[in-house]
Amino acid sequence: MDTTQFFEKIREGNLDEVKSALAADPQLLNARDQRGSTPLVLAAYYNQNEVVACLLEKGAPIDEKDGSGNTALMGVCFKGYTDTAKLLIDSGADVNARNGMGMTCLIFAVTFNQEGIARLLVENGADVNAIDARGESALDHARNQGREGLVEFLESHS
DSSP states (O other): OOHHHHHHHHHHTOHHHHHHHHHHOGGGGGOOOTTOOOHHHHHHHTTOHHHHHHHHHTTOOTTOOOTTSOOHHHHHHHHTOHHHHHHHHHTTOOTTOBOTTOOBHHHHHHHTTOHHHHHHHHHTTOOTTOBOTTSOBHHHHHHHTTOHHHHHHHHTTO
């Protein structure tokens, strides 16, 4: 199986094919697609929890960044995949990782109104005072977007 086919199987959530491909070629674990995504980033982005768990079990680098500088956890924070976020956090993902714009997982969660994920991140040590490249914190983003529930929550944890 070539890299393109491997990434397609990840998107589809075809766990058996992913396992088979990794057994035949363990280096696929470190492959990149045309956008610079790793297998783990792609599996998380498509909310393929069984594939995410398999890749983690095989040793996929959990905080490896894609071509845009985002980690697997960042992707699920703006997509709203709470179960995948919990799996990644429980497996040791850095809740305070930053991309090239200084955005953190918490800032992504707040920007995309993912309150449940924002709470999960804070409960697991996310820095509520971290600022992005524009000098704005998650609280600033919540205020700018009129997200009152998130504003109250973040103010109580600042």
